Structures are given as structure tokens and as C-alpha cells.
Amino acid sequence: MAERLLNLDSIDDALAVLGSGDENIKKIEREFGVCAVCRGTEIKVTGEEAAVDGAGRAIDAMLQLWRSKTPLDEQALHYCISLAASGDEGRVKELTGDFIALTAKGKPVRPKTLGQKAYIDAIRANTITFGVGPAGTGKTYLAVAMAVRAFKSHEIARIILTRPAVEAGEKLGFLPGDLQNKVDPYLRPLYDGLFEMLGPDTYQKLLEKGVIEVAPLAYMRGRTLDDSFIILDEAQNTTPEQMKMFLTRMGMNSKVVVNGDVTQIDLPEKSRSGLIEATAILKNIEGIACVRLSDKDVVRHRLVQEIVRAYEKAGAKRQAAGRTRAHRS
Secondary structure (H helix, E strand, C coil), X not given: CEEEEEECCCHHHHHHHHCHHHHHHHHHHHHHCCEEEXXXXXXXXXXXXXXXXXXXXXXXXXXXXXXXXXXXXXXXXXXXXXXXXXXXXXXXXXXXXXXXXXXXCCCEECCCCHHHHHHHHHHHHCXXXXXXXXXXXXXXXXXXXXXXXXXXXXXXXXXXXXXCCCCCCCXXXXXXXXXXXXXXXXXXXXXXXXXXXXXXXXXXXXXXXCCEEEEEHHHHCCCCECCEEEEECCHHXXXXXXXXXXXXXXXXXXXXXXXXXXXXXXXXXCCCCHHHHHHHHCCCCCCEEEEECCHHHCCCCHHHHHXXXXXXXXXXXXXXXXXXXXXXX
């Protein structure tokens, strides 16, 4: 049995590590198979040597986030544990100094994972950034936050958000209303991000002035988009022709972010995804970056991460079975 004493700076630090109803420290105990006892500002962790070391490193990561004013919610705790398990807990400090913007309610927006940090850094440094990853990794939300930041700092004059109106089991023709009413459900995630960043009143004013445009991808054809921050969401559902059309709309002093999840392609069977093709064709061009996010970067409910991981495992098994059948034949 091994033992480690962790001396904290204050009672506030101890309360943050313990969590409401001691939930945080109980989670540490379950994940690493250790016993943790807190007395005042001292935490004693006992168990197998490797487990005690891992738990101590997870607590160190938690303290770094807490002292940088990052709430130790369930997602943050889960991420600290995963970093400690992979030996990357020291990198948590990379997340503590980055700030993107404030929401309309004054909530700070920061990257919550190393993958998100790489994504934000790529947007800052490049003209075109591809963000490829599963649901819940914050691709759209962070891109919208970066767009609002660029607008408020007068780097660009317009924010343009678009996505392909590809049915995922539904048919546009059966939806009520005119064309705008029919495509609005597809654009809802983009609206939601803008509402949170700007507030509904400011959003509506900017929309009426033409500063913000939210439209289906088909509306981009034939245009040149200067001085704009342009976000293409759900890009896995573009065809190669649509993707080429979109990327060649970019004008002077513009920035483009293209997001998608290649595991959720809703195109007709045998159709190629423009996102997959573009990231392969454009990978060696200066000024274009591709950041691949993973299940570790999921910042929604913990179960979302588990769901993504389960589907990835099932997909890998199907591919392996397919290769085996092809080899036998």
C-alpha cells in the first residue's frame, strides 16, 4: 500500500476538490480505486502505488483549473481524470489562460479541452480551419464565439453562418411554411450559438442590418464574401461540388471555419462527402488547417462521451469484419 499527502493552500481549495456532498473526491476514489481522507487543508490518499499517483495527479489538475476560476463541474472533473490517466495532467495549464469572449449573460467562454484549445489556436492562426469531430465537442459553439469576438474587435464586418439542408430522415416538402420556415430547423444550432453570445435583441438588430446572415448553403452560390467570418456547419453533408463552391466564395480579409462529423453523414448512399475529400486534398496548403477532435473533447453530458465511444467501437468491429470477409473471398 502507498500513501500520499496533498497539502492544499486553503479551505476553499479543499472544498472545491471535495465537491458538493463530497461527490468529486468520491469520483476520484471510484476511478482510481483509492481511499481519500480530507482533514482541514490536507488530503491523504492511500492505495496501490500507481493508483495513488494517478489520483494525486488528477487532484493537481483539478486545483489548477479551480485556481484559474474554472468551475469544477462534472465535465471538468472527468477531463482531469482522463488527463491524469494518460499522463497529460501537466498540460491542463494550457487551458487556464485562454479566453475567447463573454456571453450575453457575462459567462466567459474558454476552451475546456486540449483538443478545443488546438481548434481555437488553429482558427486564430489560419484563414481556413476544418474542425472534424463527434457531436458535443463544441465545434459550432466555439466557432460562433470566435466570429463574435472578431466582429466586436472590428476585424471583420459580417458574420455568415451556413449549412447544407440535407434531410436526416425527414423530408423538407412535408414541413410547414415557406422555404425559410422549412430550412430554419436545420439552422437552429447556429441561431442558438448567436443568441447565447449576443442576446436575442442584439442578434435581431444585427440580422436586420445585414451584419449577420444565417442561410442554407445553396444561397452562397455566385457570391464573393469579403470582410466576413464564415462558418459552414454540418459540412459532412456537402458534396465535393458544394464544398468547392463554398470554399471559393471567400473574398479578401475573410476567415472560414468548416465543421463536421464524418460519422454522421446523411448523404445518399454511395455519395462522397465534400468534407472528407476537402481535408485530404487541401491538407498541405499553407493557411489551411485541420483539427481532429475526439471523444475526449466531448463537453456535453458524460453519457454523450460514452455513446460516441460505443459507436466508434461498433464501427471499428464492422470494418474489421468487412475486411475479413473481403480477404476470405
